[in-house]
Structure formats: structure tokens, C-alpha cells
Amino acid sequence: MVKCSAAIDRTFSALSDPGRRAMVARLVEGPATLSELAEPLGLSLPAVAKHLAVLERGGLATSRKVGRARVCTLAPNAFDEARAWLAAQRAAWEARFDRLDALLIEGGDET
Amino acid sequence: MVKCSAAIDRTFSALSDPGRRAMVARLVEGPATLSELAEPLGLSLPAVAKHLAVLERGGLATSRKVGRARVCTLAPNAFDEARAWLAAQRAAWEARFDRLDALLIEGGDET
Numbered sequence: 001m002v003k004c005s006a007a008i009d010r011t012f013s014a015l016s017d018p019g020r021r022a023m024v025a026r027l028v029e030g031p032a033t034l035s036e037l038a039e040p041l042g043l044s045l046p047a048v049a050k051h052l053a054v055l056e057r058g059g060l061a062t063s064r065k066v067g068r069a070r071v072c073t074l075a076p077n078a079f080d081e082a083r084a085w086l087a088a089q090r091a092a093w094e095a096r097f098d099r100l101d102a103l104l105i106e107g108g109d110e111t
Numbered sequence: 112m113v114k115c116s117a118a119i120d121r122t123f124s125a126l127s128d129p130g131r132r133a134m135v136a137r138l139v140e141g142p143a144t145l146s147e148l149a150e151p152l153g154l155s156l157p158a159v160a161k162h163l164a165v166l167e168r169g170g171l172a173t174s175r176k177v178g179r180a181r182v183c184t185l186a187p188n189a190f191d192e193a194r195a196w197l198a199a200q201r202a203a204w205e206a207r208f209d210r211l212d213a214l215l216i217e218g219g220d221e222t
Binding site: 005008009010012013015016017018021024025028029030074078079082083085086087089090092093096 | 116119120121123124126127128129132135136139140141185189190193194196197198200201203204207
């Protein structure tokens, strides 16, 4: 059976949009208000607010009200689970080719 | 403006489902037919075929007909773009904290 992992589902899903990735790339540099995110990215405030909600559900960002502004911050360890999953697949893939290499070398010795 | 990157959008989107990630984790070990993918994962053949189409669009897998079976293979460098994007964000995030550390140490020297 397929194990569910709703958190990593939401992380990958949140990263599947170029606007949200651009917001993440901006937040990596430090916290920003919704307006500070919207302007340089050429996004409307409602679009940024909507993307922020998806990033928050995906565990990638948090936000808090400061006066009349909403300040967004990248979540600590935001990418760790996604990176670990990709790294594990990569390692398994490389291990497979190492085994194939070993088999080919063994086969070569026999000829 | 937000740069579009449809390929990486589709890769992250393809990885946002536990069934598709389980298929990828199986294909990392070597090629498999649709039936070989379906059975251990507890998925129906139509579900696997549908997931395969998403993985193919996401550049993660390829498939070909062999007799009456369809054999699926993980695409070479399947994760490279997604991994590179995550690694770049991680590096920028760490660089930011290194700069903050340096500022704190500088500030500490002045007291």
C-alpha cells in the first residue's frame, strides 16, 4: 500500500507554481510584507495572499500581522523533507548503477 | 515578473502525490511494467496508467510497449532540476545566516 505523507504532498504541490517559487526565493533572503513580495514579482496583492496560504499549508512559510502589514517568513527547515526524499531517490538510483557497473566488471572478467 | 518554468512546475506537481512518489521509488530500482508497479503499491492498473502519464509529463519517467506490456523507466536526471532549485534556495538561506552571524560577531566585538 502507498503510505500517505500529506505534509510532503503539500510541500511539492506548493513548489509547483512559478509565483510561489519566486516568493520562496525572495523569502530566503529575509522576511517580507505582502507588498514587498508582490511588487518585484509583478503579482497582485490578492495573488500573493493566495499563494502565501498555499505556502503556509505546505510548511514553507509563516506569517504574522505587524501593525497593518502582514510579514511573511520562510519556515525553518522548509525544504528538509522534500530534499531528503529527492536525495534518497538519487542515492538509490546511484547505488543501482554501482551494482550494474560491478556486474559488468564481473562479466568482463569472465570473458 | 515571475519567470515561467513549466518543466519544473510539472516535476514538483508530479511529486505531490504519494502514489506517484511510490512509483518513482520503485522505478529507481529498475524498469517495471504497469502491473509490477500496481501490485506492490496496492494501486489499480488505471490509477497507475494515469499516474504514469503525469510522471511522463513531469519528465520523471518514460515508457514503451514491449509485446503486450508497457515498461516504465525512470528518466535519466529525473530530479536534477528540482534538486538544483532546492539546493540553490538552501545555499541562499545558509548564506543569509552566515551574514547574520558575521554581523552579530562584529556587533559583539564593539561592546
